[in-house]
Amino acid sequence: MKRVACLAASFLVVFWASSGPAAAQSLSGLDGPLDEVVGELSNPLDKVKKPVDEVVEDVEKVLDPVTKPVENITKEVDEVVDEVAKEVTEVAKNSGGSAGSVDDTPAPGPAPDSVAPPARSTPASSSTGSSDADDRVAGTTNRAGRTSNRSGRASKGGRGGPEGDTEEVAAAGNTIEPAQVKGTQIIAPATEAEESEGSGLSRTGVQVLTWLILACLLLGAGYAFVWRGRARVRAAGS
Amino acid sequence: MTFTRQRVIFAAMIVAALVVEVAILVWFFGDREGSDDEPVTSDGRVESRLDDTAGCGETTAAGSPSNARFDDARRFAIEVPPAWRSKSDGSVVSLYKKNGRATLSVGRARSGDLSVALEDLRSSLRRSYRDLNVSSEGPLLLDGCPARSIAGRARNRRGARLNFEGVVVSGPTHNFVIAGFLERGSEPRLDARVGRVIRSVRFYLSADGDRAARS
Numbered sequence: 001m002k003r004v005a006c007l008a009a010s011f012l013v014v015f016w017a018s019s020g021p022a023a024a025q026s027l028s029g030l031d032g033p034l035d036e037v038v039g040e041l042s043n044p045l046d047k048v049k050k051p052v053d054e055v056v057e058d059v060e061k062v063l064d065p066v067t068k069p070v071e072n073i074t075k076e077v078d079e080v081v082d083e084v085a086k087e088v089t090e091v092a093k094n095s096g097g098s099a100g101s102v103d104d105t106p107a108p109g110p111a112p113d114s115v116a117p118p119a120r121s122t123p124a125s126s127s128t129g130s131s132d133a134d135d136r137v138a139g140t141t142n143r144a145g146r147t148s149n150r151s152g153r154a155s156k157g158g159r160g161g162p163e164g165d166t167e168e169v170a171a172a173g174n175t176i177e178p179a180q181v182k183g184t185q186i187i188a189p190a191t192e193a194e195e196s197e198g199s200g201l202s203r204t205g206v207q208v209l210t211w212l213i214l215a216c217l218l219l220g221a222g223y224a225f226v227w228r229g230r231a232r233v234r235a236a237g238s
Numbered sequence: 239m240t241f242t243r244q245r246v247i248f249a250a251m252i253v254a255a256l257v258v259e260v261a262i263l264v265w266f267f268g269d270r271e272g273s274d275d276e277p278v279t280s281d282g283r284v285e286s287r288l289d290d291t292a293g294c295g296e297t298t299a300a301g302s303p304s305n306a307r308f309d310d311a312r313r314f315a316i317e318v319p320p321a322w323r324s325k326s327d328g329s330v331v332s333l334y335k336k337n338g339r340a341t342l343s344v345g346r347a348r349s350g351d352l353s354v355a356l357e358d359l360r361s362s363l364r365r366s367y368r369d370l371n372v373s374s375e376g377p378l379l380l381d382g383c384p385a386r387s388i389a390g391r392a393r394n395r396r397g398a399r400l401n402f403e404g405v406v407v408s409g410p411t412h413n414f415v416i417a418g419f420l421e422r423g424s425e426p427r428l429d430a431r432v433g434r435v436i437r438s439v440r441f442y443l444s445a446d447g448d449r450a451a452r453s
Contacts, residue, residue: 165343166358166359169416174394175334176421177338178396179424222251225248
């Protein structure tokens, strides 16, 4: 009977220890990336990494004279496009348009006594001003946003038209960059430590560790109780 | 100590272990960001505080929270959570999570019937993303205004696998469109966070009383 109880308790502990992380993983929605990361980690990438890096360096050296002129041309094209955009903005202003807000911090609500700003019968479609306080975000989003604005305006005759901003709003998700797995290090672009909520791996690791400790404690306690019971029974029998 | 007492203690320990298991699960994966005063529906979505009122939108921006971001015409505002940054460009307000794992935009939708605006959003999503898969669609109230939402999965042009939620709203003055995107599986609870941000949008009437003019 004691052996059965001990076996049952052990089985329960092991079952909980194994099912706990699985349940937790399903609760948190960590279905895909964990498996992918584990798969990536198991690959012997490190052996291949060094030769590949050397080849990449060689290729970069060869391509360097070519890429620099291309970058210069891109900059020139951007400058020309910016000038055209400025001209368009001025024309829009002269025709009664209004510039958009350019501050990055959330605008506090007006004072309770203040009246809402004057109503505009037309949306701020002539606005071209946009800003990013953070250069990193600007680097990843501004170019894409500007492109979409241009294409939207060119194809629809300006934002705020009959079709509204749907195209631009719907395309916002294209600014998200995929997390890269490089060797044994997972690189999430621009992750900030102060707002990190814990990666899936770290959280699952803590969960597994907790369960292991708990399982060991329970097994030890169970064994101690059974052992003490046996000793007492033996003492009583003798 | 009798054998019966040992069994009782052992059973109590097993029960205690079960309680500890539940406590650990709740501690690790409970929604620590949610506030107690937010009404939550059965499907986990946070309802607008004005859902039980008849009015669509709000007359003044006086009660808007300090972290609200307005569009240039001050027709709508959206709350910017901590660790997010915002940008306004005319009638479009965009929010970005600082680690780049999520983004959200609000703007004006096609005017007219809400189903037309929703179809417009759907076709725009189809053009912008690969492997678009809409998994759910349904009506909801946002700031007291009738709205329709679609949600699903897609892959963006950079190859990131995304979850998205799009909402078109028949606001007091215009139709509005909201779209939130997040990288799938990047962070626990980010889905819920994006949903909360979407549902924090408030729509405002002008001083001239656009609601009356519209009705």
